[in-house]
Amino acid sequence: MTAQVPHILVVGGGYVGMYTAYGLRRAARKGKIRVTVVDPRSVMTYQPFLPEAAAGSVEPRHVVVPLRKTLKGCRVVTGRVTGIDHAHKVAKVLPEEGPAYELAYDQVVVALGSIARTLPIPGLAEEAAGFKNVEEAIALRNKVLDRLDVASSQPDPALRKAALTFVFVGGGYAGVEAFAELEDMARYATRYYDNIQPSDMRWVLVEATNRILPEVGPDLGKYTVDQLRKRNMDIKLETRLESCEKGRVVLSDGEEFDADTIVWTAGVKANPALAGTDFPLDERGRVKCLPNLRIEGVDDAWSAGDNAAVPDLTAEPGVFCAPNAQHAVRQAHQLAANILRTVDGKTPTDYKHKYVGSVASLGLHKGVAQLFGIKIKGWPAWFVHRSYHVSRVPTFNRKARVVLDWTLALFFRREVTSLGTLQAPREEFRRATQS
Template sequence: MPRRIVIAGGGYVGLYTALRLQKRLARGEAEVVVVNPENFMVYRPLLPEVASGTLEPRHAVVPLRAVLRRTRFVAGSLTSVDTERKVVSVEPTAGPPIDLEYDELVLGMGAMAKLAPVEGLAESGIGFNSLAEAAHLRDHVLRQLEIASATNDPELRRCALTFVFVGGGYTGVEAIAELQDMAHDVLAGYPRLEASEMRWVLVEALDRILTTVSEDLAERAATELTARGIDLRLGTQLESAEGGLLKLSDGSKFRASTLVWVAGTRPQTVVGKLGLATDERGRLVVDETLRLEGQDHIWAAGDCAAVPDLESGGVCPPTAQHAVRQATQLGDNLVATLRGERPQPFRYRSRGEFVTLGKNKAVGEAFGRKFDGVLAWTARRAYYASQIPTINRKIRVLGDWLVGMPFGHDVVDFGSREEPRGAFEEAAGKRGP
């Protein structure tokens, strides 16, 4: 009977580890099982463009069943690990729990939003870590424009046109830049609104944005954002969001209908409940070969693991570049282990960074050179087009980009899809119009 490799998580680590195993394992050498709640992997660098409507949401994901032809897929969530029996428990989408025996176990369950104890945040805010959140934000911003355009109440209008993002890392900067760019682009369709009425605020607790890139590159991005009217509140924290009234540590208070929380992430809650070694930030502790501390048959990588950075020291940053390379090395190490060979340490030095700031706008650094504007925007798209798995997805994404270049953003708000039974319930007399 072939040995079994169970991979928990269908993100970068899960997908690319499984792809590597498909490529390197001989048929029948081992069974690979991927466990994930959703049957797709989200290509996270494209989420800001999903939020701005530049990309169709389905084109920013990779269907796991379609690309992992030689892998068994289980739709569910890992809930516990018995290291003595080498068994994991999985809660499937429906039905009773499933027990899966494993010879080697990979934990790549990614991260979730890290919420601060801010009063009202859970009720008023939304994250930006999933496809659903990105698609929702696009509809939400367009809905606020509709509300502001229709109302004669100045306070409601001001509240609807105030958009606040907390967190000045990659996600926060790209999200606010793309959505502000979209909102300004569609404003011609709202003759009752003026661009000057919109208020976009980026709140960052540190004294600069984009702390994981060079200071010069971060300054270029900050200059671009402020030139477009985005209010950067550096060295500032959100203290309260109760009832939609935002209070900042700099003393300012104002109401906003949009509060996006992008101030850091943490490993999924289940990671801390598995009884495995974690660091002070809740990440699984692994050695340089990506094997879990004290466990010969458990491996981890990506955002849920503290992977040693042998090139720069410390721990590898939680970027897509590193996660993909970790997964490839992990796949090689699993093959080596199955064949009685020595696993190799993970080493990787970043090739560059790109930060999208809207249509034809970006900053970038690659091979020691820094650039911005259209050149950086084009280089970023070329890079991600080359990295997206499968020809199918590459063509779909490129098609969206090419079709969208000569045209503006669409103003259609599909917010009603969040209540798909609304019309049916109204027809049945279960709810009002």
């Protein structure tokens, strides 16, 4: 490492990490800087399309972006950063295999993102699944279709009822979109079962507050509840999950029932790995940032996205940017530009972006959206949702593949095949060795 070629370490390969490195890649290819990206995964997941990937509307491989292929000129390390000593400008990296080692840098971008925010609910860790990466989306799709197979072949009414009961906890974007998209897929799939009707299934959404989709406003939130209930989906507001031990769901309203499928989508929190750094954190565990995305009180350190408390210059003092993809992507572009400005000896500029609005899909041809204060419902909202997110998917390659998936869906029926054995690929071979 030489002083003439600054080494930029990007910790995390999600929205902020990938887009920041993407903005630096040309300078890296020219030899102006060196860029290293460290993440446990070798791909970036475009999370807004996870519900469609789970429902079979988009091929799962098309919602992930391979880091090595996309970030040409940058070094990608598949591993986990377990600590950062910025006073000495050293990060501790734990690779997939082998011992941990130290990695020196000149500037660092902290883009660790967020993880699921869970509660100490009995049975949650053992029975529930998350919905934050493509593996979880594939597993959930397989689980739903597998439960239809089980129910169709099960004469026991109690076991059949549990197999056809699907519980989602959390009424934010991730929860509502996954809930609606998968119900839409399962409803379609029942046409291939001679002994399962859509009315045999029970879909339950549990939300602790008195509304869902707060990002689109109370009116569209109420509209969404009404639309989902018209599909015979059970929306339980001001209700909490008390327990789910051995699949026995216990709710705060006193209701108890068995469910084979429980999905936890009740919010996120800043990555706890931030505690292993010497950066200033706020009361929510986020890195404190200045408007120009520098980490507060230190030089040569930057952050953005879910793990950062970035002041929102379009709002009142004390308000921070919301932890969503819209801000994360734009912050990453600004962050990359600011790093290049500092390398050239210039002053970084502040991040300022007025929130455009929100869009949500509620299944095929159904959705809600609020853009620039304008409320949109039904098919137009669903179309806006798809149009906006395909414009945001990184790289032309992925945009084209997603659009092709949608185009083929216009001419061919939805694919509802379960590949449940993906979760246990060696099981069949294991049985063969024992026969």
